[in-house]
Amino acid sequence: MGLSMKRFFVKRLVLMGITLFGLSVVVFSISRIAPGDPARLAAGPDATEEMVEVIRKEFGLDRPLIVQYGLYMKGLLKGDFGRSIRTRHQVWEDIKNYLPATFELVFVSISFATLFGILFGVLSAVYRDRWIDHLIRFFSVTGVAVPMFWLGIMLQLLFSAKLHWLPLGGRLDTMIPPPTPLTRFFLIDSLLSGNWVVLKNGLVHIFLPAFVLSFPALASITRINRAEMLEVLHKDFVLNERAHGLPNRVILFKYALKNALIPTLTMIGLRYGWMLGGTILVETVFDWPGIGYYAVAAAVYSDFQPVMAVTILLGLNFMIANLLVDIGYGYLDPRVRYE
Amino acid sequence: MKKGHWGLIVLAAILMVSFTVSPALFAYEKRDGKKIIVYGERQPAPNIDPSQFYDWSTRMLQQALYDALLKYVGNPPRLIPWLAKSWKKSADGKKWTFELVRNAKFHNGDPVTAHAVKWSFERTLALKKGPAWMLLDFLDKDGIRVIDDYTIEFSLKAPYAAFEMAIPWWYIMNPKVVLANEKAGDMGQEWMKDHSAGSGPFRQKRWEHGVLYELEAVEDYWKGWENPKHVNGVIYKIIRESSSLRMGLEKGELDVVAGLNSEDFDAVAKNPNIYVTNDPGWTTFGIKMNTQKGYTKDINIRKAICYAFDYPSMIKIYNGNAILEDSPFPKGMKGYIPVPNVYRQDMKKAKEYLAKAGYPNGGFELEYVYVQGLEEERQIGLVLLDNLAQLGIKLKMVPLVWPNMVARASKVETSPDLMAVFTTPIMNDPDVVAIQYHKDSWGKYYGSHFYQNEKVWDLIQKARFTADWNVRKSLYEQIQVMIMEDAPEIFGMLYNRRWAFRKHLQGFVFSPMRLTSEIDLYPLYIQD
Numbered sequence: 080m081g082l083s084m085k086r087f088f089v090k091r092l093v094l095m096g097i098t099l100f101g102l103s104v105v106v107f108s109i110s111r112i113a114p115g116d117p118a119r120l121a122a123g124p125d126a127t128e129e130m131v132e133v134i135r136k137e138f139g140l141d142r143p144l145i146v147q148y149g150l151y152m153k154g155l156l157k158g159d160f161g162r163s164i165r166t167r168h169q170v171w172e173d174i175k176n177y178l179p180a181t182f183e184l185v186f187v188s189i190s191f192a193t194l195f196g197i198l199f200g201v202l203s204a205v206y207r208d209r210w211i212d213h214l215i216r217f218f219s220v221t222g223v224a225v226p227m228f229w230l231g232i233m234l235q236l237l238f239s240a241k242l243h244w245l246p247l248g249g250r251l252d253t254m255i256p257p258p259t260p261l262t263r264f265f266l267i268d269s270l271l272s273g274n275w276v277v278l279k280n281g282l283v284h285i286f287l288p289a290f291v292l293s294f295p296a297l298a299s300i301t302r303i304n305r306a307e308m309l310e311v312l313h314k315d316f317v318l319n320e321r322a323h324g325l326p327n328r329v330i331l332f333k334y335a336l337k338n339a340l341i342p343t344l345t346m347i348g349l350r351y352g353w354m355l356g357g358t359i360l361v362e363t364v365f366d367w368p369g370i371g372y373y374a375v376a377a378a379v380y381s382d383f384q385p386v387m388a389v390t391i392l393l394g395l396n397f398m399i400a401n402l403l404v405d406i407g408y409g410y411l412d413p414r415v416r417y418e
Numbered sequence: 419m420k421k422g423h424w425g426l427i428v429l430a431a432i433l434m435v436s437f438t439v440s441p442a443l444f445a446y447e448k449r450d451g452k453k454i455i456v457y458g459e460r461q462p463a464p465n466i467d468p469s470q471f472y473d474w475s476t477r478m479l480q481q482a483l484y485d486a487l488l489k490y491v492g493n494p495p496r497l498i499p500w501l502a503k504s505w506k507k508s509a510d511g512k513k514w515t516f517e518l519v520r521n522a523k524f525h526n527g528d529p530v531t532a533h534a535v536k537w538s539f540e541r542t543l544a545l546k547k548g549p550a551w552m553l554l555d556f557l558d559k560d561g562i563r564v565i566d567d568y569t570i571e572f573s574l575k576a577p578y579a580a581f582e583m584a585i586p587w588w589y590i591m592n593p594k595v596v597l598a599n600e601k602a603g604d605m606g607q608e609w610m611k612d613h614s615a616g617s618g619p620f621r622q623k624r625w626e627h628g629v630l631y632e633l634e635a636v637e638d639y640w641k642g643w644e645n646p647k648h649v650n651g652v653i654y655k656i657i658r659e660s661s662s663l664r665m666g667l668e669k670g671e672l673d674v675v676a677g678l679n680s681e682d683f684d685a686v687a688k689n690p691n692i693y694v695t696n697d698p699g700w701t702t703f704g705i706k707m708n709t710q711k712g713y714t715k716d717i718n719i720r721k722a723i724c725y726a727f728d729y730p731s732m733i734k735i736y737n738g739n740a741i742l743e744d745s746p747f748p749k750g751m752k753g754y755i756p757v758p759n760v761y762r763q764d765m766k767k768a769k770e771y772l773a774k775a776g777y778p779n780g781g782f783e784l785e786y787v788y789v790q791g792l793e794e795e796r797q798i799g800l801v802l803l804d805n806l807a808q809l810g811i812k813l814k815m816v817p818l819v820w821p822n823m824v825a826r827a828s829k830v831e832t833s834p835d836l837m838a839v840f841t842t843p844i845m846n847d848p849d850v851v852a853i854q855y856h857k858d859s860w861g862k863y864y865g866s867h868f869y870q871n872e873k874v875w876d877l878i879q880k881a882r883f884t885a886d887w888n889v890r891k892s893l894y895e896q897i898q899v900m901i902m903e904d905a906p907e908i909f910g911m912l913y914n915r916r917w918a919f920r921k922h923l924q925g926f927v928f929s930p931m932r933l934t935s936e937i938d939l940y941p942l943y944i945q946d
Contacts, residue, residue, distance in 0.1 A: 115821035116828065123472075124863060125551050125844075133546045166464035167611055168627075176627055232661055240665040247662055247671065249629065253456055253653055254447050256624060363658050368628035372658070376462075381821040 091405075095398045102394045103155065103387070107148055110383040117381040121164040138164050151387075161384035165377065170388045173373060178392070179263035180250060181369035184361070185354045187266075192296035193347055197298075200304025200343070201336060204312060215301060222298025227357075231291045231364035238287060245287055250306040251280050270341035288365040292358060292397035296350035302345045307339035314338075341411055352397040446922065446944060447653070448672055453944050454632075454651035455923055458663050458672040459935050462656050464627060467610035468589035469542040470550050474933035481656065482633050482939045484589035484616030485641075487516050487535065488582065490931035491938070493697065495846045498581060500641075501530055501590055501617070511577035511885030518568040522640045524592040524617045532570040536562045537593040539572075541605055552584040552845075579890060580847035586931070587844065588714075591615045619643070619940045623651065630655040633939070645925060645943040652939050655868050667692065673920045676935035678735040686918045688929050698741055699915040700748035700930040701842040702851075703732070705786070705802070705908040706867040708833045715784055718775035720905040723802075723836075724761035725768035726809055731801045732911045735794055739914040746851060746901045748912055750930065753848035753894040757902045761908070767809060772809055780810020787826065787834040792816035795838040798910070802836075827866035836908075837866045842933055848894045852878045855901050867906040874900050922946060 118135040119126070126134075135141045139150060154161055160170035168395055203215040238245040251257060258268040258277045266285070269277035311317065312335055320330050359371030372387055377385035447454040463475040468484055487502040499505070502516040522530035540559050542550050559574040574581060593616040599609035606615075612625050617640065618854045620633035633652045635643075655672070657663050664682045666672040668689060678686070687694040707714040707723070714720055733740050747754040772778060786802060788795035796817070803813040816834070818826070841864045843850045856878045859865030874897060881893040902909070917937070919926065925941040932938060 115825045117821070119828070120824060123548065123551075127551050127554060128861075129554070130546045130551055167470065167607065168464060173627070211466055232659070235662070235665065240669065243669070245668070246659070247665055249655075253630065253655060254449065254454075257626065364527075364662070366629075366657055366659075366662060368626075373628065379819060379821070405510065 091402055095395075095402075098398060099391065099395060103391060104148075106387045106390045107151060110387060111144055111147075112380075113381065115212055115381040117383065118163050120380055121382075134164065138162070150215075155391075157321050160197070160388035163377065163382050165380045165382040170384045173385060174370070174388060174392065175263070177368060177370045177373045180367060181355065181358050181371060183264045183266060184285065184288055184292060184358060184367060184369060185351070186264075187285055188293035188354060189347065189351050191289060191302055192293040192350065196297045196300025197270045197304050197336070197340075197343065199301040200339075201308055201331060203301065203305040204308035205331065213377065215305075219298040219301045219305075222294045222301075225294070227295065228360045228364060230294060231288070231361060234287050234291060235364065238412065246284055248284075249287075249365070250284050250368065251277065252284075255280050279311065288361050288367055291364075292354060292361045296347075299350060300343060300346055304339060304343045307342050308335060311338045321377060337411060341408060344404055344407050344411065348400050348407075351400050353395055355393055419542075437500040443922045446649075446920075449651070452650035454653060455649050455942065455944070456653045456655050456671065457675040457937065458655050458657040458666050458675045460656065460658050460676050461935070462628060463631060463654070465611040466614060467607060468538075468548065468591065469545045469550070469610075470548045470607065472587060472933075474936040475654070477933060478939070479631060479633070480589055480616075481618070482652070483614040483622065483934075484591065485522065485530070485618050486589050487518075488585045488687075490586050490929055491845070491927060493928050493930055494752075495929050495931040496817050497586070497846070501535070505582065507582070507592070507885075508633065509885065511579055511883075512574045514572045514574070514581055515565070516570050517574075518570070519640075520568060522617055524595070524615065525621050526592065526595060527561055528592055528594060530590060530592075530617050531567045532564040533567070534593055535570050535590055536564050538591045539588060541591065541596070542588060543608065545605060545943050549584070549587040552587060553581075556581065577885050579882065579885055579887070580845055583845035583850075589616065592617070620652065624653075628656060645939055647945065648925075649923075649939070649942045649944060652938065652942075656739075667918055667920065670920065673923045673924075674937070676917050676937075678916075678918060680739060683739075683916050683918060684688045684737065692918055692923050693921060694916060694918045695926060695928060696739060697914055697928040698749065698930075699842075700751060700912065700936070701840050701915075702743055702748055702912055703798075703838070703840050703910040704743070704747075705798075705910065706821040706837045706864070707840050707905070707907055708830070708835055708837075708866065709870065709904075709906050710830050710868045710870060711833070712773040712835055713777075713784060714835050717905060718771045718774045719777070721761070722768045722771035722775065722809060723806065723811075724905050724908055725764045726802075726805045726907050727761070728763050728801055728805055729761075729911075732798055735797045735801075737915050739916065740911045741914075742911050743909040745898045746855065746909060747848055747894070747898055748843065748930070749852070751843065751848060751851070752846050753891055755895050755898055757898050760902065761905070763805070768809060777810075777886045780806075780812075781794045783812040784835040785812055785814045785816050786836045786838070787816045787818055787823060788818050788838040789823065792838075798838065802908075824863050827863045828861045830860070833866045833868060839864055839866065839907075844931070846931055846932065849878075849882050850898075852881065852894065852897055855897075855906065869901075869904065869906040871900065871904055871942040874904075 118140050119131050122131045122134045133309055139147055151161065162169055199215045203212045206212050235247055239247045255277060258265060258272050258274050261268050261271055265281040266278065269281055317330060317335060320334060359375055361367065362369045362372045374386055374389040434742045447456060457866055461475040463479050465471050466476055466479050468480050485501045487500060488497050489500040495924045501518055501522055502521045505514065505516040507514045518532060524530060539562055542548065543557065543559065556574045556576060557572060565571055595615035596606035596610060600606045601608050614622055619636055620637045621636055623634040624632035635648060635650045657666060658683055660679050663675040663678055664686060667675045667686060683694055686692050707720050709715060729742050744756045744760045745754055772780065774835045786799045788799055799815050805812050826834060827837060841894055853859060854864045855869050856875050877893050877897050881890045884890050922944050923942060924945045925943045927938060927941050
């Protein structure tokens with residue numbers, strides 16, 4: 080297995096490289112074909128032709144496309160994502176600033192969705208057609224149907240504006256400075272530095288946005304896990320285990336759930352990818368200073384470098400998530416072990 | 419199992435309660451006895467280099483961190499001395515001399531001298547970014563002369579009457595600090611994007627991009643403070659949703675907000691702890707018509723459109739918080755006159771002009787391009803659609819993102835028949851509006867009409883280079899009447915600029931020379 084695993088990895092890494100290269104070409108082409116004149120926009124509404132030229136030159140937009148692409152790739156291989164034409168920031172600096180906020184939010188959300196999604200799925204299947212099943216199914220339908228944007232504002236109104244239980248938005252209170260940056264995940268950094276005030280404040284702030292972001296994922300994970308559990312629970316091997324008098328707990332969590340988890344795992348992987356790409360709405364409602372809002376703000380101003388960087392990073396992340404799901408398959412089901 | 423389930427609910431409830439924040443409705447923030455106010459708005463300020471950017475949020479921070487030789491205050495805007503204690507121009511309007519105050523100092527203690535002024539102007543001119551366009555045609559490096567440590571002279575290449583009006587946009591930087599942070603000959607551009615080297619009433623404290631920018635009052639500011647209760651600090655916080663801004667203000671987490679929609683402004687105005695200001699701004703809204711291509715090339719069709727439009731509907735769209743334009747220049751601006759016989763809805767006249775153009779029954783289609791997602795522009799378009807339908811003209815509504823609008827407006831061939839445009843003049847001088855109707859503005863978004871009238875152009879040039887205000891004034895009167903007559907756009911309205919403040923925050927002074935939601939932070943104080 081060691082060898083086949085190694086081969087599997089090498090194959091996947093090569094494929095990932097090719098996909099990333101393709102992605103970079105596509106993103107670069109789309110950004111350059113799109114109408115609009117980024118240099119003119121960045122120079123300001125009253126800029127003279129001469130001033131627009133200065134910007135064009137500084138950002139290499141006066142050079143042939145193929146040269147621009149070459150220079151971009153050369154930079155990329157060195158980990159240099161270029162500079163934003165709109166803000167003149169180094170894109171890498173911005174990514175370092177905004178990406179961890181999004182990752183933190185997504186990790187909390189996906190963990191929440193996974194934990195409760197699997198739990199609710201099991202509960203719903205075990206208590207099929209009882210009130211608890213109805214309740215969970217009601218929530219899982221709502222979760223898919225309710226727009227995140229609306230849900231976010233409603234929860235804000237209730238928990239923040241009316242009840243004053245939770246803050247409106249942001250990662251921390253206005254007067255609380257962020258913890259010393261180590262991982263730039265506020266929860267982890269505050270934990271590592273033993274800063275309990277920030278930790279508590281961070282938890283309070285992440286609660287609503289993470290809940291809203293996790294809601295659709297929670298719903299689909301619950302639904303798929305319920306369906307799979309129902310199917311597995313009717314299999315002969317479960318009947319056999321029951322006949323042998325195995326405790327219900329063991330049958331459910333050790334045998335049935337493990338079998339039901341494979342499609343659920345796919346769903347988790349997919350949802351994780353969508354979440355990262357779809358944080359923009361939650362980031363907007365809750366003023367979460369993340370990568371989604373950053374990318375959209377850049378896209379609106381034809382600011383290519385940040386858009387390309389974010390797309391490539393999110394693409395890479397999606398690929399890694401897929402890889403992890405595949406490895407997870409192998410762990411759960413020896414039959415699909417990387418042939 | 420059931421037991422466990424309930425346990426879970428109880429656990430979740432305990433967690434929720436233990437994580438909640440206190441419901442206290444606090445006023446301003448306090449740190450070590452200092453009173454800090456929070457301003458919530460949408461627009462970030464990613465780069466505060468005065469030589470590179472001047473959008474409203476950036477400029478608000480720059481005005482707090484830096485000083486200029488002169489400053490705009492009040493309504494109508496007055497130009498008052500700041501780093502300069504006096505200034506004079508030569509009779510031909512080419513030579514301008516500024517005498518500086520003696521006690522001004524930069525945040526690091528260095529005195530603000532004529533050398534620093536010279537260096538700052540040179541930097542902006544050399545970088546050719548941000549506000550450079552205002553003076554590039556008139557001033558070069560050799561035209562700036564230090565007479566003594568506290569006197570500086572500008573010799574312009576041509577007389578430019580509006581020169582002093584541009585001065586408040588040119589902030590003075592400490593050359594020593596900037597050059598100490600220069601990298602690869604960039605004149606400190608990389609460093610200055612999130613650092614400052616000014617002498618203004620505030621200095622930078624926390625700078626968290628995408629979240630907030632905190633300013634701290636310079637207690638021994640060289641010019642002193644107008645009010646002993648002045649704010650000790652300001653946090654400019656980025657809040658993106660109108661609903662969040664409103665909730666934040668009502669909860670007391672924010673002390674002042676802008677950018678609410680009309681309904682939200684009206685709603686918060688009823689709160690006893692909040693007051694809302696409402697001042698006529700100088701941002702004009704017009705629907706520019708392509709005067710060189712398609713149906714709108716014909717002046718009769720343009721006039722028919724101008725007479726068909728239902729003007730007061732715009733005021734309704736803004737819930738009454740707007741006034742109609744009656745000149746190409748905003749009401750209140752230096753040199754503005756109400757132009758007689760402005761266009762107002764008159765379907766009979768509209769039909770006459772349409773008949774004159776040879777289309778008595780319409781029968782053609784025009785394109786109306788507006789900013790995607792900008793609800794007011796969409797609604798105004800719908801009104802126009804309805805009006806034009808009565809003339810047999812179809813209107814195609816085309817929402818575009820801003821970059822694509824700018825791209826389309828850049829060439830006469832692609833410039834739309836009708837394009838909705840907001841424009842804010844940034845100097846109190848009619849030249850900045852008049853120039854929008856000059857050939858020099860072709861290709862810029864506000865020149866999407868590609869207006870052509872050589873007589874008007876000559877007058878604009880003449881007025882620009884004339885030193886005597888009385889002569890200029892009569893030239894601008896003619897210019898306003900002539901532009902209106904040619905109907906290059908539907909002259910629309912000026913909407914009111916509004917802010918909502920918590921009651922304890924006082925001292926706000928409105929000036930139409932501050933952009934969009936920009937507040938002059940210097941005069942603000944707290945009344946407990």
